Amino acid sequence: MSRVFSVTVAVAAGITLLFLLLPIVAIFARVPPGELLSALGRGQATDALLVSIETNLIALAAIVLLGTPTAWLIATGSGRFRDLAVTLVELPLVLPPAVAGIGLLAAFGRVGLVGGHIHVVGTSLAFTKAAVVVAIAFVASPFYIRSAVAAFENVDPALTQAARTLGAGPARTFARVALPLAAGGLGAGAALAFARGIGEFGATLMFAGSLRGVTQTLPLAIYEAFDLDFDLALAISALLVAVSAVILLATKLAFRWRSTSPSTTLFAPSAQRST
Amino acid sequence: MALDVSFDHPLRSFRAALDLIVEPGETFALVGPSGAGKTTVLRVVAGLLRPQVGRVALDGTAWLDTAAGLCRDPDRRSVGLVFQEYALFPHLSVEANVRFGGRGRAAELMERFRIAHLAGAKPVELSGGERQRVALARALSRDPDVLLLDEPMSALDAHTRAGVRAELQELLRGLGLPTILVTHDFEDAAALADRVGVISAGRMLQVGTPDELVAAPSDSFVASFTGGNLLHGFARPTREGLTEVVLDGGAVVFSTDRAEGRVGVVVYPWEVSIAHAAAADSALNHVSAPISSLTTIGNRVRVRVGPLVGEVTSTSAERLGLERGQIVVASFKATGARLVPLRDAPGASSPAAS
Numbered sequence: 001m002s003r004v005f006s007v008t009v010a011v012a013a014g015i016t017l018l019f020l021l022l023p024i025v026a027i028f029a030r031v032p033p034g035e036l037l038s039a040l041g042r043g044q045a046t047d048a049l050l051v052s053i054e055t056n057l058i059a060l061a062a063i064v065l066l067g068t069p070t071a072w073l074i075a076t077g078s079g080r081f082r083d084l085a086v087t088l089v090e091l092p093l094v095l096p097p098a099v100a101g102i103g104l105l106a107a108f109g110r111v112g113l114v115g116g117h118i119h120v121v122g123t124s125l126a127f128t129k130a131a132v133v134v135a136i137a138f139v140a141s142p143f144y145i146r147s148a149v150a151a152f153e154n155v156d157p158a159l160t161q162a163a164r165t166l167g168a169g170p171a172r173t174f175a176r177v178a179l180p181l182a183a184g185g186l187g188a189g190a191a192l193a194f195a196r197g198i199g200e201f202g203a204t205l206m207f208a209g210s211l212r213g214v215t216q217t218l219p220l221a222i223y224e225a226f227d228l229d230f231d232l233a234l235a236i237s238a239l240l241v242a243v244s245a246v247i248l249l250a251t252k253l254a255f256r257w258r259s260t261s262p263s264t265t266l267f268a269p270s271a272q273r274s275t
Numbered sequence: 276m277a278l279d280v281s282f283d284h285p286l287r288s289f290r291a292a293l294d295l296i297v298e299p300g301e302t303f304a305l306v307g308p309s310g311a312g313k314t315t316v317l318r319v320v321a322g323l324l325r326p327q328v329g330r331v332a333l334d335g336t337a338w339l340d341t342a343a344g345l346c347r348d349p350d351r352r353s354v355g356l357v358f359q360e361y362a363l364f365p366h367l368s369v370e371a372n373v374r375f376g377g378r379g380r381a382a383e384l385m386e387r388f389r390i391a392h393l394a395g396a397k398p399v400e401l402s403g404g405e406r407q408r409v410a411l412a413r414a415l416s417r418d419p420d421v422l423l424l425d426e427p428m429s430a431l432d433a434h435t436r437a438g439v440r441a442e443l444q445e446l447l448r449g450l451g452l453p454t455i456l457v458t459h460d461f462e463d464a465a466a467l468a469d470r471v472g473v474i475s476a477g478r479m480l481q482v483g484t485p486d487e488l489v490a491a492p493s494d495s496f497v498a499s500f501t502g503g504n505l506l507h508g509f510a511r512p513t514r515e516g517l518t519e520v521v522l523d524g525g526a527v528v529f530s531t532d533r534a535e536g537r538v539g540v541v542v543y544p545w546e547v548s549i550a551h552a553a554a555a556d557s558a559l560n561h562v563s564a565p566i567s568s569l570t571t572i573g574n575r576v577r578v579r580v581g582p583l584v585g586e587v588t589s590t591s592a593e594r595l596g597l598e599r600g601q602i603v604v605a606s607f608k609a610t611g612a613r614l615v616p617l618r619d620a621p622g623a624s625s626p627a628a629s
Contacts, residue, residue, distance in 0.1 A: 158362040164349035165321050165356040166376035167417050176375075180366045 027237050039235035047213040048221035048236065055129060055217065056197045059136035063144045063193055068186065071148030072174060086149070093142045097202025100139055104207040108134065131208035132215050136197040144186075144193035151185020152178060184255060191251040195244055278421050278453040282319050282329025282339075291315050291477035297421075297453040304456045304468030306500065312477040313457040314359070317423045320455065321356045322349035333420055333453075355414030355452075356423040360430055361406050363398035369409050370394040376416035384412040404435045411446070422447075422454040428463055440466050461485075461501050473497045480618075495539035496618040503541040503613075504583050510534040510614060517559075517609055524582065528560040530612035539615045546611035547585030549578055549595065550604050558606040565602050580605040 031039070039045065074085045092100060107113045108125045125131050155178050163173040179186075201219040208215040210224060218240050225233040281294040291312035297303045305313045318324035320331055322338065325346050331339040338347045355376075363372050369390055374381040385391040388408040398406060407427060414422065427443065428436050444467055447454055458464050464471045465485035472482040473496070481493040485501075492498035499505040506528070508520040518530045520540050528540060553561045564581030569592070571577075576592040578585050583605045587595075597603070 156362065158358050158360070159364060161321075161323050161349070162356070162358055162362040162364070163375065164323070165352075165354055166413065167350045168375070169348070169350050177364060 024241055027234055027241060031231055031234050031238075035231060036235045036238050039229075039232045040239060042232065044212060044216075044221055044225065045232065045236050045239070048216050048218045049239065051129070051132070051213065051215065052198060052217040055132040055136055056194060059133045059140065059197055060190060060194050062133070062137050063141045064186075064190055067141055067145045068148060068179075071145050072152055072178065074145075075149045075152035089142050089145045089149075091142075092139055093146075097139065097200075098206060100203035101135070101206025104131075104135060104138060104203060108207075126207060127209045127211065127215065129208075129214055132204055132217060135203040135207045136200050139200050139203055140193040140197040143196050144189040147189025147192060148182065148186050151182035151189070154185065155181045187254055188251055191247050195247045198240065198243060198247075276334040276420055276453060278320070278455075279330070279332045280316065280320055282316075282326035282331075284315065284319070284324070284326035284329065286312055286315060286477060289477045293474070293477070293479055295472060295479070295482070297455060298469075299453060300451040301470065302447050302454040302456055302468045304458060304464035304471045305474055306458055306461055306464045306471055307474035308500075309459060311474045313459075313474055314425055315477075317356065317425055317455060317457060320352075320421065321354045321423060322347055322352050353417070353420040354423055355417060355419035355421070357407075357410045357414045357425060357427050359425045361398075361410035363406060363409055363413070365398055368395050368397060369401070372398065372409055373412045373416050376413055377418060380416055380418060381412075384415055388412040402435075403431045404439055407431065407439060415450075420452065422450065422452045424454065424456045426458055427456070428458070428460070443467060473500055475618075489543065492541060492613065492615055494616045494618040495541070498539060498541035498613065498615050503543045504547070506540040506542070506582055507617065508538060508540055510536060510538045518614060520612075520614070522582075526562060528562075528612055529609040530614050531609050532612070532614040534614040537617055539617045541613040541615055542583065542607050542611055544577065544584050544586035547580075547583055547605050547607050549580065549585050549587055549591075549597070550606065551595065553604045553606065556606070557608060559609045560607050560612060562605045563602065564605070565600050566597060567599070569597060569599060578603075578605075583607075 028036075070085075070089070074082055074089070077085070095103075105112060105126060108131070110124050110126060112126075125134065159177055159181065160173050163177045164170075168176065198217075199219060200217070201223070204215070204217060205220060205223075210216045210220040212221075212224075216224070218236055222233045222236045222240075225236065276299050278297040280296075283290060283292040285291075287310075289312075293312070293316060295303065295316075305316055307313055315324065319326050319329060319339070325339070326341065328341050329339055330337065330341070333353070337343070337345055338352045339345060364375065367375070370381065370385065373385055373390075382391075385394060388411060390405060390408050390412060393401065393405060393409075398409065401409065407430070411427075428439060431439055440463060447467060456464065456467055461471075469484065470482060471485050471488055473480045473488065475496055481488060481497045483491075488497060488501050489503075492501060492503065495505050506520075506522050508522040508528070510518050510520045510530075512533065512535065513519045513529070518532060518534055520528050520530060520538060522528060522540070530540065548558070553563070562581050562583055566578055566580055568579040569576055571589060574589050575586050576589050576597070578587060578592070578597060580603055585605050587597075595603075
């Protein structure tokens with residue numbers, strides 16, 4: 001009986017891992033490495049890579065800068081406000097990308113809720129590079145904030161209280177105790193948000209369009225090349241796989257280095273607060 | 276500088292309503308079972324908890340006055356708080372931990388607490404005793420006017436405890452700060468504190484010097500908490516002016532205290548003597564039963580005979596050849612049998628009863 005069980009488990013695990021690995025192997029197997037590189041040398045891939053990097057770095061900076069205080073407030077808050085804020089932050093996670101794109105257009109587009117006012121000033125957000133940043137920030141920020149809230153909640157309240165009794169005000173307590181202790185979780189959240197932002201497709205397409213060199217990110221370039229030049233699509237895909245793999249590996253290594261962190265997974269659930 | 280604390284605040288299943296004054300240089304120990312509200316007192320004083328109603332003042336300067344809408348933040352009160360598990364900053368070195376509260380005295384404090392050689396170590400590398408010394412040095416680095424100690428010994432093993440207790444005793448005497456010490460161990464409280472307050476379910480049951488509490492426990496809870504044997508029985512006066520108590524087990528004991536009805540009989544272990552047969556001495560009370568346990572604590576042996584625990588020296592225990600199962604007689608004088616009103620298990624007692 002136990003033999004049958006272990007064989008079954010092994011077979012199931014084998015199928016799962018093979019299934020996850022196969023598409024990635026296929027990307028590299030289809031085209032020889034030399035042709036991959038030369039395809040990347042073509043302008044479209046380079047343009048898309050630059051747009052992707054620029055927009056993602058700006059979006060990530062905004063997410064970290066605004067998301068960290070937000071996460072701290074949620075983690076140290078209580079009651080109804082906290083539950084409401086957590087739900088609000090998680091909303092973009094479950095929102096279909098197409099809905100996110102429509103929502104962003106309705107808000108910031110030329111005739112949008114807020115966009116109308118921006119348009120009066122003489123600029124429009126939609127279909128610009130700034131729109132790509134907004135779309136990425138919208139879909140990726142929940143990944144960072146969730147992870148940051150969990151990281152802040154894992155900081156023993158006795159430590160922040162000890163800092164207060166030692167004469168540190170709220171700002172010094174945050175900077176010298178909460179922030180360093182949550183750094184691992186914040187880093188993981190940032191990596192996760194960055195990975196999600198690099199792959200962002202639907203909302204960007206609807207809100208920012210796919211203008212080469214302006215709003216065309218790597219995923220949008222794949223989509224465009226898909227009809228015209230399948231080898232190029234494969235080459236850009238290979239590039240994205242490499243970028244994602246590097247992010248994942250870097251995060252894992254960072255966690256191993258910071259041995260104080262309890263978990264090596266990016267997907268640590270938001271810790272339940274004990275009351 | 277005297278510390279004046281009074282507050283009333285709801286906890287999970289009862290209200291903590293306490294009132295105490297700690298005199299300048301005095302160490303006041305709060306003892307009681309876990310969950311009685313001891314730590315709540317420290318949190319209120321430190322400003323980590325704002326009670327529904329309350330007032331905290333040091334030398335007449337209010338830190339908290341809910342009636343006036345005043346509540347200073349913890350960093351605006353001059354307290355040194357040693358947390359139960361010490362709450363050392365795990366990412367900072369010993370030196371950075373101590374300097375967190377203030378740079379001026381860090382070097383001197385690290386010398387004094389014999390942790391200077393550990394300056395670069397992280398808390399996780401330290402032993403329990405070292406952590407406790409770092410926590411004390413850190414709490415004092417702010418040069419506080421009030422010292423608060425939350426179970427400072429509970430994280431230490433029994434071996435380290437005795438030495439640390441003596442050190443702490445000397446330290447508290449030298450500091451001369453009003454100090455509140457929270458502990459569940461009456462022996463720690465008796466060794467360190469000038470006065471002890473026994474808390475149960477958010478109420479102060481009795482306040483006094485350790486000797487006063489042992490000499491005249493106000494009720495059965497205080498008595499058993501201070502280490503006394505507690506026997507239940509029914510009391511009635513005798514013609515000779517003594518009180519006769521028929522214990523629930525049927526045995527009869529005598530006391531010089533006066534009482535009638537249901538009472539607790541309290542006998543401290545050091546007032547119980549053990550012999551092979553009832554001696555012709557002055558002790559009126561004898562309990563004959565087999566020894567159910569023998570525990571050696573340093574140079575003493577705790578002997579459990581029926582419902583009683585007696586403490587004898589190891590020398591006596593050896594001379595008598597005490598063994599488990601052996602039938603012996605435990606004796607105590609009527610003057611050593613204190614009669615107290617009954618108050619059963621903590622938590623079971625209703626707050627109104629006090």
